[in-house]
Amino acid sequence: MAYRYTKNEDYLKQAQATANFFIKHKNLPADGIPYWDFDAPNIPDEPRDVSAAAIVASALVELYGYTDKQDYINYSRKVLNSLKSEEYILPADLEIPFILQHSSGDWSKRSEMDEPIIYGDYYFLELMLRLQELDQ
Numbered sequence: 001m002a003y004r005y006t007k008n009e010d011y012l013k014q015a016q017a018t019a020n021f022f023i024k025h026k027n028l029p030a031d032g033i034p035y036w037d038f039d040a041p042n043i044p045d046e047p048r049d050v051s052a053a054a055i056v057a058s059a060l061v062e063l064y065g066y067t068d069k070q071d072y073i074n075y076s077r078k079v080l081n082s083l084k085s086e087e088y089i090l091p092a093d094l095e096i097p098f099i100l101q102h103s104s105g106d107w108s109k110r111s112e113m114d115e116p117i118i119y120g121d122y123y124f125l126e127l128m129l130r131l132q133e134l135d136q
Helices: 002-006 009-023 050-067 070-083 118-135
Strands: 103-106 111-115
Touching: 002 009, 009 050, 009 070, 050 070, 050 103, 050 118, 070 118
Parallel strands: none
Antiparallel strands: 103 111
């Protein structure tokens, strides 16, 4: 986003470095949905964080637009497919105002761990809209 508004190449380079760190991390699961912390002590028995995945995947659609790096759009599509699965979508018959389950909030306070979080839903919807726009 900083690059979008400033066109400062340093911001673009940093965005790419951050993206590459994330999508190539040794502890990123195959489905693209990270654990609440890449260095959590009990991987693979740690909570996942769909909100982080949705935020990064949506941002990478934008970053792809500036770089044409296929890794970014591939990760975004993989995350979308994962988030649409029964593993991460809440059942439709639940009467709660959320779409996704398995987000992580504030670990230090043991708050919002492995729960739905509204901003995860927001970025999930933004990801879908950005990919739809890209595909048209």
